[in-house]
Amino acid sequence: MAVESGLPNFQRYINGVPVPNGRKMLRLREKYIIMLVLLTFGTVCFGAFFFLPDLRDRVSMDGMRKHLRDAGNVIFFPHARIGPDGHPISDKAKILRHDEYNIDPHRIDDKVRLRGKIEAAWEQDKKDKASLVLVDPLPKDNKVEIMEINNKVVPAEKPSDKKSDELKDLSNDKQKDDKKINNADTGDVVKMEQHGDKSTADETEKRRETVLKMMRHSWDNYETYAWGANELRPISRHGHASIFGNIPLGATIVDAIDTLYIMGMKKEFEKAKDWIDKNLKFEGSSDLSVFETNIRFIGGLLSAYALSGDEMFKNKAKMIADKLMPAFNTPTGIPQSMVNVKTGSSRNWGWASGGCSILSEFGSLHLEYSYLSQITGDKIYMDKVMKIRNFLQNIEKPQGLYPNYLNPRTGKWCQTHVSMGALGDSFYEYLLKTWLLTGKTDKDARTMYDGAIKAMEDKMLQISKDGLTYFAEYKSGRLEHKMDHLACFSGGMVALGANGSSDPTKYLHLGAEIARTCHESYDRSATKLGPEAFRFDDSTQAKATRQNEKYYILRPEVIETYFYMWRLTKEQKYRDWAWEAVQALEKWCRVEGGYTGIRDVYQLNPNKDDVQQSFFLAETLKYLYLIFSDDSVIPLHKWVFNTEAHPLPIKS
Ligand SMILES: *[C@@H]1O[C@H](CO)[C@@H](O)[C@H](O)[C@H]1NC(C)=O
Numbered sequence: 096m097a098v099e100s101g102l103p104n105f106q107r108y109i110n111g112v113p114v115p116n117g118r119k120m121l122r123l124r125e126k127y128i129i130m131l132v133l134l135t136f137g138t139v140c141f142g143a144f145f146f147l148p149d150l151r152d153r154v155s156m157d158g159m160r161k162h163l164r165d166a167g168n169v170i171f172f173p174h175a176r177i178g179p180d181g182h183p184i185s186d187k188a189k190i191l192r193h194d195e196y197n198i199d200p201h202r203i204d205d206k207v208r209l210r211g212k213i214e215a216a217w218e219q220d221k222k223d224k225a226s227l228v229l230v231d232p233l234p235k236d237n238k239v240e241i242m243e244i245n246n247k248v249v250p251a252e253k254p255s256d257k258k259s260d261e262l263k264d265l266s267n268d269k270q271k272d273d274k275k276i277n278n279a280d281t282g283d284v285v286k287m288e289q290h291g292d293k294s295t296a297d298e299t300e301k302r303r304e305t306v307l308k309m310m311r312h313s314w315d316n317y318e319t320y321a322w323g324a325n326e327l328r329p330i331s332r333h334g335h336a337s338i339f340g341n342i343p344l345g346a347t348i349v350d351a352i353d354t355l356y357i358m359g360m361k362k363e364f365e366k367a368k369d370w371i372d373k374n375l376k377f378e379g380s381s382d383l384s385v386f387e388t389n390i391r392f393i394g395g396l397l398s399a400y401a402l403s404g405d406e407m408f409k410n411k412a413k414m415i416a417d418k419l420m421p422a423f424n425t426p427t428g429i430p431q432s433m434v435n436v437k438t439g440s441s442r443n444w445g446w447a448s449g450g451c452s453i454l455s456e457f458g459s460l461h462l463e464y465s466y467l468s469q470i471t472g473d474k475i476y477m478d479k480v481m482k483i484r485n486f487l488q489n490i491e492k493p494q495g496l497y498p499n500y501l502n503p504r505t506g507k508w509c510q511t512h513v514s515m516g517a518l519g520d521s522f523y524e525y526l527l528k529t530w531l532l533t534g535k536t537d538k539d540a541r542t543m544y545d546g547a548i549k550a551m552e553d554k555m556l557q558i559s560k561d562g563l564t565y566f567a568e569y570k571s572g573r574l575e576h577k578m579d580h581l582a583c584f585s586g587g588m589v590a591l592g593a594n595g596s597s598d599p600t601k602y603l604h605l606g607a608e609i610a611r612t613c614h615e616s617y618d619r620s621a622t623k624l625g626p627e628a629f630r631f632d633d634s635t636q637a638k639a640t641r642q643n644e645k646y647y648i649l650r651p652e653v654i655e656t657y658f659y660m661w662r663l664t665k666e667q668k669y670r671d672w673a674w675e676a677v678q679a680l681e682k683w684c685r686v687e688g689g690y691t692g693i694r695d696v697y698q699l700n701p702n703k704d705d706v707q708q709s710f711f712l713a714e715t716l717k718y719l720y721l722i723f724s725d726d727s728v729i730p731l732h733k734w735v736f737n738t739e740a741h742p743l744p745i746k747s
Contacts (some may be wrong), residue, residue, distance in 0.1 A: 097197035177414065200430050215535075243246055247392045270543055282628025295667070298538035302674055303723035307358055309680070310716045313707060314355070316689035317347050323374065329689030330705040338387055338427060339382035343377035345370055350391045353398040354739055357729065358720060364403075371396070377418050380437035385430055388415060390521075390739040392472070393463045398741035413471055413556070420479075420654035422703065425503040428456050428482035448509035451500035457483055458497075458522025461529045461540075462737050469746070488543060495550030496569065497522065516628070521738035524546055524584065527592045532735045533637070534746045541595060548589065556605075559631045563615055565630075576631040583613035583625075584652040584738075587659030591731070603663065610660050612637060613653045614672050618698040624678040639697070648692035648704065649684060651714035651740065660720040662731055673722045714740035 134469040144411040304671070312325075323326040324334025325346035338344050350366045355364040377383075393412045400408035421439040422430040431441040431450050443450040445663040468477035486506065493511055499518035500509035513519060526544035531539050557567050557576065566582055568575040590606025615637045624647040626639035639645045654676055661669035683701060684690045689712055693701040717740050721728060734742040 105589075112415055133512060139648060149438050158577070166574070174225075189287075199732040205620040216281070242643070257457050264372075267716050276352060279635065297724050299670065302670070302677065303720060305677060305681075306716060306719045309677070309685075310354060310358055310360070310456075310712065310720070312685070313362070313712050313716065314351060317351075317712075318363075318366075320688060321347070321631065323370065326709050328705045328706040329686050329691045329707045332688045335706055339383060340379075342380040342381050344377070344392070346391060347707075347712060349375065350709035350739065352395055353402055354712055354717045354720075356399065356402045357717065368403075368405065368407070369410060375411055376437050377415055377437065380435060382433045382435050382442070383419075384433055384456070385419050385461055386432070386453075389460050389463050390737055390741075391713065393467070394737040394739050394741035394743075395713065397463055397466055397470075397743060398737075401466075401742070401744050409470055412463075413465060413741050416467055416476060416669075422511075423479050423482075426505045427486055427501075427503050429480070429486060429503040429506070430460075430479075430483075430502055431503060432456055443503070448500040450502075452503045453502065453508040453518050454497055454499045454522045455518050455520050457501070457503075458487070459525050459738055461525045462532055462735065464745050465529070484543075486540060492550075494554065496554060497548055498548055511569070511571050512570040513551070513555065514579070514582070516568070516582035517586050520579075520581055520584060521530060523551075524588050524738055527588060528735045528737075530595070531591075532743060532745055536746075544592065545596065547616060548592070557631070559612075559636050560633075561630070563612040563637055564605065565612050565631065565637075577628050578612070578616075578630075579628045580613075580616075580625055580647075580650050582651055583609065583616075584655035586610040586613060588661050590656075590659050606660060610653075610656045610669070613656060617653060617672075617676065617679070621699050622647070622683045622693065622696045623675055624683060624693065624696045626696050642695075645695045646692060646696055646704070647684075647696050648706065649680075649690060649708050649711040649715055651710060651718055654715055654718045654722070658722050660684070662721050662726060670722055673719055677719060684707070708741060 106554055138205045148176045161251040203354065207495040312456055315467040316329060316332075320329075320332040321334040323345050325337035325339045325344055326335040327333075327347065328335045334343065337346055348370055352364060352367045352371070355367060366708045386599050390636050392415050396408045396412035396415070397407070398413065419430075422432075422434045422441040424441070425431060426532075431443045431452060432447065433443070434441045443452055447453055461484065464476040464480040465476065468474050490506065490508075493508070495518070496511075498508040498510060499512045499514055501507070502509055523544065526540050526547065530541040533540070535541070551566065555566050555569050555574065556564065557574070558564050563663040564579040565576075566585060568577055586606045586609030587611070588606075589602045593602035593606065596602050613625065616629045617623055619636075620626065621639050627650075628639060629637050630640050630642040630644075632640075633636065657669045657673045657676075659693070660666070661673075680690065683693055684701065684703075692706055692708065695701045729742050734746055735745055
């Protein structure tokens with residue numbers, strides 16, 4: 096801790112393979128601290144530093160400082176969420192890579208300037224409204240389950256329209272705003288509500304159209320300022336390397352393409368498809384996360400294939416999966432975390448309990464790999480994931496729990512940290528969803544899911560003083576009363592798993608209670624957006640207490656749970672909660688150049704992180720859109736979403 100407190104600049108958003116920050120001069124005080132650290136931990140620190148070959152060519156004092164701090168973490172806090180290269184290991188191991196920078200909020204949020212623009216845009220919009228035709232991708236026939244991209248749909252393409260839409264949505268007065276923007280071309284919309292009156296249906300439709308405009312705003316800005324790069328920096332308005340590094344792999348394009356399809360954004364879909372066809376090659380020499388590459392790239396491509404039937408997507412998915420194969424060359428078949436797609440070398444994170452593989456990473460390949468075998472006829476992918484599954488099925492589990500780290504060489508668990516959030520999460524999700532994807536024929540997957548959930552219920556499920564249900568973290572026999580934003584997906588999961596469980600009513604109720612808890616974590620903040628993690632103790636309930644857990648980076652998990660709860664219960668409150676999130680996103684995360692994460696959900700006018708995560712387009716906006724759509728759009732008896740919200744078709 097002493098090491099950390101001496102280096103306050105690096106307490107947050109120190110992610111990814113860090114881009115050394117040349118702006119900051121090393122101060123004297125920090126030099127002394129570093130010397131101290133060096134003397135005390137020199138050997139280990141340098142060991143940790145040189146563990147990262149991709150950093151060797153980027154040595155700087157700032158970089159060094161991070162490594163020293165993080166090496167300290169590895170020694171003292173073996174479960175610390177910060178990696179030696181500055182990754183907060185976080186995030187279904189969604190290892191984030193916000194470079195260090197400072198955004199002057201006044202530069203962007205110039206209220207006066209902005210209001211003037213909004214008003215001008217409104218005026219313009221009134222004039223243009225007659226020509227503004229909104230996209231409606233819903234088929235007229237409710238029974239059509241995969242949307243045809245409708246040629247008749249004419250997106251609002253006039254540049255003046257586009258600009259005015261963007262600015263208009265910045266309004267705080269959303270209801271008024273909606274009336275202005277959403278009453279075009281309503282005559283042609285399918286009936287939205289099975290359970291509501293006409294006015295509810297109208298309101299839902301307006302909300303859906305607002306989400307569509309949000310997608311358009313995110314996508315158009317990515318296209319304008321960062322096309323081909325992995326992600327967009329919406330404030331500085333250029334490409335962002337993201338977790339996939341500096342090689343432009345078009346992560347946002349691949350992650351968003353099925354969302355474009357589902358929303359009926361035909362022109363954008365075609366452009367994205369064309370880019371993938373011509374440019375997506377995976378040839379650069381960079382270490383890629385097997386897990387992230389699978390859920391975003393392979394998952395996105397497979398979904399695009401399933402929705403559109405275009406073989407090109409299938410071939411690209413196979414090409415990428417083949418490049419990841421070296422990761423599986425371990426004695427147990429448990430893959431390592433990273434592969435260099437050029438050299439074929441693979442390795443694990445140094446911070447992961449001394450080079451262990453991570454449960455949520457190697458446990459979240461099954462859906463994509465089994466579907467890939469199904470559509471290519473090549474069973475090698477299925478063999479790889481069945482080997483993992485069988486290994487996990489047969490290995491001894493401490494009290495039925497699955498710890499987060501496993502050594503791929505010895506086959507032993509590395510320690511006993513168990514989590515429904517970061518490092519665990521999507522492993523449980525994939526057990527349930529594998530059962531669903533196989534048309535409920537893979538009974539082993541269901542049995543393992545039931546066993547894992549039962550053990551976590553017994554050991555980790557808690558009810559707080561004020562009656563909120565949450566999954567705590569389990570660490571070496573002790574509970575840490577913290578729930579990650581990531582763990583909020585579990586409400587939707589247990590509800591989705593209710594049918595087929597020993598007690599459907601109980602699990603549906605549990606899903607509802609977790610949804611309520613996660614909603615509280617949003618509702619108890621100033622921005623009405625939820626923190627990265629929230630805690631429960633004598634004085635705190637469902638709020639972040641640590642500064643480095645107060646950020647929100649456009650994550651989907653809470654909205655994902657609202658989506659499942661809406662589909663499964665049809666209770667209006669879930670749509671209303673989702674709408675609250677839309678309003679908060681519009682108010683705090685929307686900037687002229689896209690959507691950005693924020694650094695403290697408890698502050699009004701929070702600082703912004705200047706990253707538009709690809710999962711915002713892949714997941715957050717998709718689930719929002721689907722909440723306000725009819726159930727016939729991606730119905731749950733036909734589709735299973737991977738953990739990046741890419742739908743795969745259930746085997747019939
Ligand atoms: C529960 O699952 C069964 C078997 O798959 C299915 O027939 C039934 O419709 C499901 N019930 C609900 C409420 O979804």
